[in-house]
Amino acid sequence: MVKSIIAPSILASDFANLGCNCHRMYDSGADWLHIDVMDGHFVPNISMGPPIIDSLRKEIPRSETKASFFDCHMMVSEPEKWVPEIAKAGGDQYTFHYESTKDPVALVKLIKSHGMKAACAVKPGTPVDVLYPLAEDLDMALVMTVEPGFGGQKFMPEMMPKVESLRQKFPELNIQVDGGLGHETIPAAAEAGANVIVAGTAVFKAQDPKEMIQLLRNAVNKNLKSRGLLDE
Numbered sequence: 391m392v393k394s395i396i397a398p399s400i401l402a403s404d405f406a407n408l409g410c411n412c413h414r415m416y417d418s419g420a421d422w423l424h425i426d427v428m429d430g431h432f433v434p435n436i437s438m439g440p441p442i443i444d445s446l447r448k449e450i451p452r453s454e455t456k457a458s459f460f461d462c463h464m465m466v467s468e469p470e471k472w473v474p475e476i477a478k479a480g481g482d483q484y485t486f487h488y489e490s491t492k493d494p495v496a497l498v499k500l501i502k503s504h505g506m507k508a509a510c511a512v513k514p515g516t517p518v519d520v521l522y523p524l525a526e527d528l529d530m531a532l533v534m535t536v537e538p539g540f541g542g543q544k545f546m547p548e549m550m551p552k553v554e555s556l557r558q559k560f561p562e563l564n565i566q567v568d569g570g571l572g573h574e575t576i577p578a579a580a581e582a583g584a585n586v587i588v589a590g591t592a593v594f595k596a597q598d599p600k601e602m603i604q605l606l607r608n609a610v611n612k613n614l615k616s617r618g619l620l621d622e
């Protein structure tokens with residue numbers, strides 16, 4: 391069984407008011423915060439790193455009763471290098487790109503040995519079957535629905551067969567989609583079986599983030615229910 395998980399991407403936040411905006415997301419019903427770490431090498435953009443995660447963790451301590459999960463999407467070369475620092479800064483999940491490592495199995499072990507959940511992402515040009523041998527050991531698979539590097543891009547519906555194949559093969563796996571998700575594109579992602587939705591622009595720029603988060607959740611729950619997979 392799986393749950394709907396809505397993870398606003400803080401890349402779309404006003405960085406001058408980051409802490410405040412993150413509280414607003416959790417207060418609006420977000421389950422996770424999606425934290426995009428970019429190194430200017432694996433992707434053509436630089437965003438944020440361990441010092442910002444550390445500050446956010448001080449602002450949003452881990453809690454049994456309130457949402458506080460930090461989902462760190464590592465768009466970096468040499469992902470092995472940053473595992474200890476992200477763990478120390480307060481990351482809960484470490485998503486590396488399949489394309490960025492020679493030894494994904496060893497990397498999954500390293501991430502888990504640092505007390506984090508391990509997830510693996512594929513870029514649009516990477517076939518999803520590279521994830522199949524890893525899936526049993528992963529806490530989540532991420533199917534990118536834009537080329538990684540920038541927020542506000544157009545959703546790629548042609549990635550949906552990847553999501554559907556993963557859901558067919560691994561019914562209980564957390565399957566995340568990231569890039570261009572919002573009210574027009576959520577039906578396709580939900581129908582394909584995605585249960586973890588990253589949305590930056592759609593949620594942060596919404597007049598009512600709470601309403602947007604609920605809209606995304608409703609679409610996911612409807613599909614999971616129809617598959618008999620919804621963890622209520």
Ligand SMILES: O=C(CO)[C@H](O)[C@H](O)COP(=O)(O)O
Nearest residue numbers: 399538539541542570590591
């Ligand atoms: O990983 C990312 C970019 O590489 C972002 O998380 C993603 O693009 C979300 O932003 P938006 O919802 O605005 O498309």
